[in-house]
Amino acid sequence: MVNLSSPPNSFPIVGIPEAKVSPFSEQIVSLPKDEFIELKRKANYFEALAKNLQKKVADLEKELEAERAKNRDLNQRLYGKKSEKSNKQTESCKPESSNKKKRGQQVGAKGHGRTPQPYLPVIEELHELSLDDKKCPKCGKPFLSFGTEDSEVKEIYVRPYIRRIKRECCVKDCQCEGVAGIITAPPAPKVIPKSQTGVSVLTEVLIKKYQHSIPLNRIIEEFAQQGMPIAAGTITGELKKIAPLFEPRNRSYL
Numbered sequence: 001m002v003n004l005s006s007p008p009n010s011f012p013i014v015g016i017p018e019a020k021v022s023p024f025s026e027q028i029v030s031l032p033k034d035e036f037i038e039l040k041r042k043a044n045y046f047e048a049l050a051k052n053l054q055k056k057v058a059d060l061e062k063e064l065e066a067e068r069a070k071n072r073d074l075n076q077r078l079y080g081k082k083s084e085k086s087n088k089q090t091e092s093c094k095p096e097s098s099n100k101k102k103r104g105q106q107v108g109a110k111g112h113g114r115t116p117q118p119y120l121p122v123i124e125e126l127h128e129l130s131l132d133d134k135k136c137p138k139c140g141k142p143f144l145s146f147g148t149e150d151s152e153v154k155e156i157y158v159r160p161y162i163r164r165i166k167r168e169c170c171v172k173d174c175q176c177e178g179v180a181g182i183i184t185a186p187p188a189p190k191v192i193p194k195s196q197t198g199v200s201v202l203t204e205v206l207i208k209k210y211q212h213s214i215p216l217n218r219i220i221e222e223f224a225q226q227g228m229p230i231a232a233g234t235i236t237g238e239l240k241k242i243a244p245l246f247e248p249r250n251r252s253y254l
Contacts, residue, residue, distance in 0.1 A: 120154070160228040163188075163198060192241050197234070202242065205235060 126148070135142045167185040191199055201223075208214040216235060223230050 117154070158226070160201075160223065160226050191245075192238055195238060197230070197238055201230075202238065205239070 134145075165188050167187065169182060169184045171182050172179055191202060205216075205219055208219050209216060216232065220230055220232055220235065
């Protein structure tokens with residue numbers, strides 16, 4: 001047993017008014033040594049357990065903050081900078097002004113007409129009347145055609161395709177020496193030798209990636225939806241190969 005005796009002035013002494021009680025922190029308690037060791041062990045155990053729980057709580061808070069960031073990003077993509085609710089509140093808080101102009105075409109203003117686009121190629125489509133519609137429903141006599149009524153619709157037609165290059169081969173039909181027996185037409189020019197990726201594909205990737213800031217994986221997904229799956233490593237490797245073509249020829253101007 002651990003004998004932890006209290007100081008002489010720990011407890012009041014009956015009959016002696018000068019005796020003082022010591023503070024709580026200075027009072028000493030006696031207990032068996034095995035109980036003291038057990039309490040010390042439990043204290044160390046619960047202290048380590050508390051540290052582990054604090055670490056888990058910190059990790060969970062980090063994961064929660066990451067999920068909240070993802071949620072904010074998705075809401076930003078879906079609803080834009082301001083939600084529908086905040087827009088209504090903002091509009092309701094704004095004072096009504098009769099002098100403020102509305103956006104878009106003003107009432108009574110002269111229009112500019114349709115925007116001319118003379119550089120677009122025109123593909124004509126002829127929509128013919130059926131044989132039954134081109135005759136009189138009463139007597140059956142056919143109508144006389146006198147032209148067409150034209151209208152225009154803007155369309156975009158994008159479709160990947162494969163250029164199958166067929167190089168003509170010829171064999172000589174003479175006995176002349178020093179002349180090759182078989183000759184073949186020269187190959188089509190390529191930006192990257194022995195590559196199956198055409199110039200138009202690389203141009204599309206460069207414009208979408210560097211001008212419109214579209215991620216490369218989305219460009220590849222778009223190609224796959226159009227029936228032209230391309231590996232990401234292929235595009236990345238070819239972009240690295242053509243990177244020297246965009247370097248300045250004379251670096252003294254930099």
